[in-house]
Amino acid sequence: MSFTIRYAIPMKQQSCATNVAAKLNSYDEIESVDIDLPNQEAVIKGSLPPSDIVKIMQSVGRDAFVRGSGLPNSNAVCILEDTDGKVHGLARLIEISENKVLIDTVIDAKYGNSEVAVYSLGDISNIPSSLGKKLRTVTTLNGSADEANQVQHMLTVDDVSISELIGRSLYVSSNLVGIIARSAGLWENDKTVCACTGKSMWEERKDARQANDGIF
Numbered sequence: 001m002s003f004t005i006r007y008a009i010p011m012k013q014q015s016c017a018t019n020v021a022a023k024l025n026s027y028d029e030i031e032s033v034d035i036d037l038p039n040q041e042a043v044i045k046g047s048l049p050p051s052d053i054v055k056i057m058q059s060v061g062r063d064a065f066v067r068g069s070g071l072p073n074s075n076a077v078c079i080l081e082d083t084d085g086k087v088h089g090l091a092r093l094i095e096i097s098e099n100k101v102l103i104d105t106v107i108d109a110k111y112g113n114s115e116v117a118v119y120s121l122g123d124i125s126n127i128p129s130s131l132g133k134k135l136r137t138v139t140t141l142n143g144s145a146d147e148a149n150q151v152q153h154m155l156t157v158d159d160v161s162i163s164e165l166i167g168r169s170l171y172v173s174s175n176l177v178g179i180i181a182r183s184a185g186l187w188e189n190d191k192t193v194c195a196c197t198g199k200s201m202w203e204e205r206k207d208a209r210q211a212n213d214g215i216f
Contacts, residue, residue, distance in 0.1 A: 001156065002031060003096040004045040006067040009057055011040050023060055024053075041067065049104045049154040050092050066183070069096050076162050078170045078178040080107060083127070088176055091116075092183075095162045103138060104154045107172065109145035114174040116141060122167045122179040131169050131177070136160075141172070 011017050017035040020042060024033045030046035042064075044053060050066050057064040068075035073095075080089035089107030096102045105116065116139050121132035141153050165180045 002045060002047050003069070003094075003102060004043060005050060005053075005069055005094055005096070006041055006043045007050075007053060007057075008040060008065040008067055009042050010062055011035070011037055013037075019060070020057070020062065023056065027056070049152060050094065050102075051090075051104050051106045051152050051154075066092055066094060068183075069094050071095050071098065073163055073182065075183040076166060076180050077183045078180045080105075080170065080172060080176040080178045082176055089172070089178075091170055091178070091180075093162060093165065093180065096156070099159055099161050101157045101160055101162060101165070102154065103157060104152070105139075105141065106150050106152050107141060107176070109149045109151050111172060111174040111176055112141050112145070112151040114141050114172045114176075115139075116170065116172050118165065118180075119169045119171055122169050124169060124177050124179065127175070127177050128171060131171055135168070138170075 009020055011020055014037065017037045021033045021035055024030050024042070024044060027046070027048060029048045030044060032045045034043040036042070054064045066075055075095075076093040078091040078093065079087055080091065081087050088111055089105060091103055091105045094102045094104075115137055117137045118135045119128075119131035119133065120135055121130065123130040123132070136157075138157060139153060139155050141151055145151055162182075166182050168180050169177055170180055171177045
């Protein structure tokens, strides 16, 4: 399955863009890379999960943020935490075509082999009873752990849009949960500096990764 997603990638000059394109094009799963240097973005078509694109860029000292697919309100994220508030996983949700959502999950390996489901409510005060009705089982996580001792899983879900998922909870049966929240879309939010801290989004990401054992 092939899909097209736009990413923000730090690139300051043409040599940066050339190196980014060369690195990405070295993967058979990537069909095309269209670099927008002035906006420091890349439109990538292929079958690699977004989490893999992020890891590839981080492996060469860069980073990548998912901007969306181009559809309005096409991007969401869910941070998966345990009952003590410690982060153990991250789910990226992108509406890659109308009513077809790609869900890319990275989770600590010890929580693998768990069912992942969407619940009707975003009340995570007393899981699982406070989550409301189970709307649909998304998948069962499985697979081998990578060098960071994390398990990655990607799938697509039909007949649902991002807007229908916002504010609901994503529950992992090994007792992790998060609220699905809207993320910056393709043309809706091009910020690169946080208004609260004054840090660039790349600095914010670095801080988040250090605080959460590299999950982000």
